[in-house]
Amino acid sequence: MVVFVLENVKPVLRGELSRWLFEVKAGVFTGRVSALVRDELWDLIAQKLDHGSAVMIYPKNCEQGFDARILGNPSRSLVDIEGVLLVKV
Amino acid sequence: MSRLRTLPKARDRISFLYFEHCRIEQDEQAIAVFKGKSKFFVPCAAISTLLLGPGTSITHAAIKTLSNNTCEVQWVGEDLLRFYASGRSGSGNAKRIIHQATLWADSIQRLKVVRRMYLFRFDDPLSDDLTLQQIRGHEGVRVRTLYQHWSRQTGVEWNGRDYKQQDWNAADPINQALSIANACLYAVCQAALHSVGYSPALGFIHTGKPLSFVYDVADMYKAKTTIPAAFEAVSETYFNLDTLVREKCRERFNEQRLMHRLVQDVDRMLGFGDDEETEPICFLWDDVLESVEGGKNWAEE
Numbered sequence: 001m002v003v004f005v006l007e008n009v010k011p012v013l014r015g016e017l018s019r020w021l022f023e024v025k026a027g028v029f030t031g032r033v034s035a036l037v038r039d040e041l042w043d044l045i046a047q048k049l050d051h052g053s054a055v056m057i058y059p060k061n062c063e064q065g066f067d068a069r070i071l072g073n074p075s076r077s078l079v080d081i082e083g084v085l086l087v088k089v
Numbered sequence: 090m091s092r093l094r095t096l097p098k099a100r101d102r103i104s105f106l107y108f109e110h111c112r113i114e115q116d117e118q119a120i121a122v123f124k125g126k127s128k129f130f131v132p133c134a135a136i137s138t139l140l141l142g143p144g145t146s147i148t149h150a151a152i153k154t155l156s157n158n159t160c161e162v163q164w165v166g167e168d169l170l171r172f173y174a175s176g177r178s179g180s181g182n183a184k185r186i187i188h189q190a191t192l193w194a195d196s197i198q199r200l201k202v203v204r205r206m207y208l209f210r211f212d213d214p215l216s217d218d219l220t221l222q223q224i225r226g227h228e229g230v231r232v233r234t235l236y237q238h239w240s241r242q243t244g245v246e247w248n249g250r251d252y253k254q255q256d257w258n259a260a261d262p263i264n265q266a267l268s269i270a271n272a273c274l275y276a277v278c279q280a281a282l283h284s285v286g287y288s289p290a291l292g293f294i295h296t297g298k299p300l301s302f303v304y305d306v307a308d309m310y311k312a313k314t315t316i317p318a319a320f321e322a323v324s325e326t327y328f329n330l331d332t333l334v335r336e337k338c339r340e341r342f343n344e345q346r347l348m349h350r351l352v353q354d355v356d357r358m359l360g361f362g363d364d365e366e367t368e369p370i371c372f373l374w375d376d377v378l379e380s381v382e383g384g385k386n387w388a389e390e
Binding site for chain 1: 103104106107127128129130131135332335336339340342343348
């Protein structure tokens with residue numbers, strides 16, 4: 001299971017993602033893909049992001065139960081505090 | 090009360106989060122940690138205990154929010170070395186502490202609990218006819234072998250557990266790491282016991298200290314959590330040892346499903362049957378009927 005949230009990206013990128021995933025709301029994609037495909041999709045988003053922003057959330061075997069990545073939003077970042085993921089502004 | 094049910098149970102929470110040299114405030118009905126120019130959002134309802142090291146300041150509003158979310162707050166010394174104080178944490182009834190006190194006060198039942206707690210730590214069952222003194226001997230051997238095993242495994246030199254409470258820097262790195270790791274484990278155990286209403290003072294094996302029961306419970310998990318975490322951390326780094334120790338502890342806690350097991354294991358040790366989680370009703374003690382309903386006027390009887 002993976003969730004992508006995209007903001008301010010080109011329709012072509014959304015189109016590419018919707019080949020694998022389900023766009024439940026404008027810019028919000030979800031679905032079940034392998035870890036390999038998920039990482040490839042993230043690389044694709046990173047390449048075609050331009051001035052937009054993207055978030056990826058996926059399950060992980062850790063205390064929080066998930067991991068997340070952020071791109072293109074300079075005001076918000078994710079930090080690892082001794083193994084716990086927190087949002088820093 | 091319906092609001093309370095939406096809170097994650099103690100077992101689903103992140104074990105602990107440690108902060109020092111920062112300011113903690115309420116921020117839009119949530120908690121934010123301010124450190125330098127950055128602000129971190131802390132999901133307080135998803136954390137079991139917030140450990141505050143030196144140089145932290147926290148506002149009244151933040152404590153109130155943490156309390157509403159039943160996130161325990163513990164004030165600790167540098168590197169979590171010493172436990173100073175803790176804030177309240179929520180349990181809706183007194184069933185567990187009454188059960189605990191009943192067993193604790195009866196030497197026959199207490200001995201049974203002590204045996205169960207010792208036996209929990211051994212992979213192979215011990216024979217039934219061993220006396221408490223003999224079990225204690227076996228336990229000593231087990232712990233000694235354990236330290237030697239991890240010393241060989243990680244290549245960290247081991248010359249015995251040795252630390253001086255007054256002089257932190259006099260201890261060798263592995264002893265410092267063990268102290269930090271154990272302090273984390275104690276904090277988590279205390280928070281878990283607190284959250285369901287056990288008394289940290291009524292210990293079965295340990296006795297006489299305000300946190301005796303916390304030491305009893307923590308000892309059940311050291312072999313699989315803090316001891317390997319401390320040895321591994323020391324074998325990997327000398328730089329920022331405390332941070333790495335806490336990170337390793339967190340990994341081990343997660344791998345052992347510590348938060349899931351803690352309350353369950355303690356209930357089993359004490360033979361506490363968790364029947365239905367009823368809404369707390371206040372009872373009045375009665376010498377004949379054991380207890381009668383509270384909040385009622387008994388003038389008619």
